Amino acid sequence: MTLPLPWWTWPLALPAGLLYRALVALRLALYRWGWLRAAPTPVPVIAVGNLTVGGAGKTPLVRALVRLALEAGLRPAIQSRGYGRRTRADLQRVRLADGSPVDPVALGDEPAMLALAEPETPVYIGARRTDAVRLAWAWEQPDVIVADDAFQHLRLARACNVLLIDAERGLGNGRMAPWGPLREPLGQWRRADVIVLTKANLGEPEALEQRLRGEWGVTVPILRSDHVAAGLERLDGGERLAPAALAGRDVALVSGIAQPRGFARLLETLGARVGAHLAGADHQAYAGAAMARVHALLAEAERTDTLVVTTAKDAVKLRGRVPDPARLWVLALEARLSPQARAYFFALLGKFG
Numbered sequence: 468m469t470l471p472l473p474w475w476t477w478p479l480a481l482p483a484g485l486l487y488r489a490l491v492a493l494r495l496a497l498y499r500w501g502w503l504r505a506a507p508t509p510v511p512v513i514a515v516g517n518l519t520v521g522g523a524g525k526t527p528l529v530r531a532l533v534r535l536a537l538e539a540g541l542r543p544a545i546q547s548r549g550y551g552r553r554t555r556a557d558l559q560r561v562r563l564a565d566g567s568p569v570d571p572v573a574l575g576d577e578p579a580m581l582a583l584a585e586p587e588t589p590v591y592i593g594a595r596r597t598d599a600v601r602l603a604w605a606w607e608q609p610d611v612i613v614a615d616d617a618f619q620h621l622r623l624a625r626a627c628n629v630l631l632i633d634a635e636r637g638l639g640n641g642r643m644a645p646w647g648p649l650r651e652p653l654g655q656w657r658r659a660d661v662i663v664l665t666k667a668n669l670g671e672p673e674a675l676e677q678r679l680r681g682e683w684g685v686t687v688p689i690l691r692s693d694h695v696a697a698g699l700e701r702l703d704g705g706e707r708l709a710p711a712a713l714a715g716r717d718v719a720l721v722s723g724i725a726q727p728r729g730f731a732r733l734l735e736t737l738g739a740r741v742g743a744h745l746a747g748a749d750h751q752a753y754a755g756a757a758m759a760r761v762h763a764l765l766a767e768a769e770r771t772d773t774l775v776v777t778t779a780k781d782a783v784k785l786r787g788r789v790p791d792p793a794r795l796w797v798l799a800l801e802a803r804l805s806p807q808a809r810a811y812f813f814a815l816l817g818k819f820g
Contacts, residue, residue: 517650522729562589634675702777
């Protein structure tokens with residue numbers, strides 16, 4: 468299997484990689500030995516995260532769990548670190564239904580996206596997750612908190628640890644960064660209470676599950692979730708289209724996400740003919756040259772009658788910044804839990820009511 472780094476970078480990557488592995492191993496050992504401990508929380512926490520670097524469908528899965536909690540008659544809240552945010556405030560709360568401003572620069576793109584998608588659910592942002600959870604309890608005493616990208620945040624006690632594995636990408640060569648895609652050793656799946664194979668409809672979940680059970684000895688429940696397109700919405704909100712509208716259309720893409728190829732592939736499965744793709748770095752801020760490239764792409768698309776599509780994560784940073792928002796469309800994605808996954812999480816949430 469091809470490694471993420473070309474061979475000629477190894478002399479530089481080796482010291483950094485060894486240091487990273489040592490720090491991860493030390494931190495895990497300190498928790499294992501009891502020198503560091505998880506801080507108790509006043510409310511049940513469901514932690515959602517992954518072992519790999521980059522996206523595994525965490526944010527759509529968080530939304531799916533929040534909606535399932537609402538269906539169960541619970542009052543959920545969301546907790547996020549707010550990666551990439553630019554604010555001095557250590558703790559923040561946003562709830563669109565209360566009229567809170569949703570600023571992706573202040574909150575981070577993923578919390579802003581969650582706040583817009585779930586307007587009735589409060590989102591608490593803070594790097595110190597235990598403080599954010601305590602603030603949520605003091606503010607409104609939710610029945611459950613879903614913590615986004617918290618699998619590695621061992622300081623936060625949780626009622627359920629949900630490990631996501633992207634069925635489209637798998638776990639690569641099973642090695643840690645920089646020689647593989649893992650954030651921490653593969654054996655740390657043992658901290659999980661349940662594993663969810665996300666994007667099951669785009670990958671080979673049967674083969675991946677067999678490998679997890681056989682080669683890696685996974686014993687916890689393994690569930691599935693599909694990654695599906697819910698529709699298209701114009702950036703200015705003026706029009707909506709069904710996913711079927713992409714069939715046979717020439718499409719250009721704008722994205723700043725961890726897995727841009729997966730975004731393109733999803734559109735191709737819907738029948739779109741994908742051409743140009745402005746694929747920036749994950750959490751791209753769209754400043755300067757990056758914004759100029761977006762403007763140029765939109766101008767070219769108007770000339771060629773090409774549909775320009777972006778992600779919801781990128782849309783929160785592009786609104787109000789393009790000359791003709793009617794030319795840019797946002798693809799809404801959902802994590803669609805399998806019947807077995809719905810039943811598992813519905814039973815879990817039933818314990819918190």
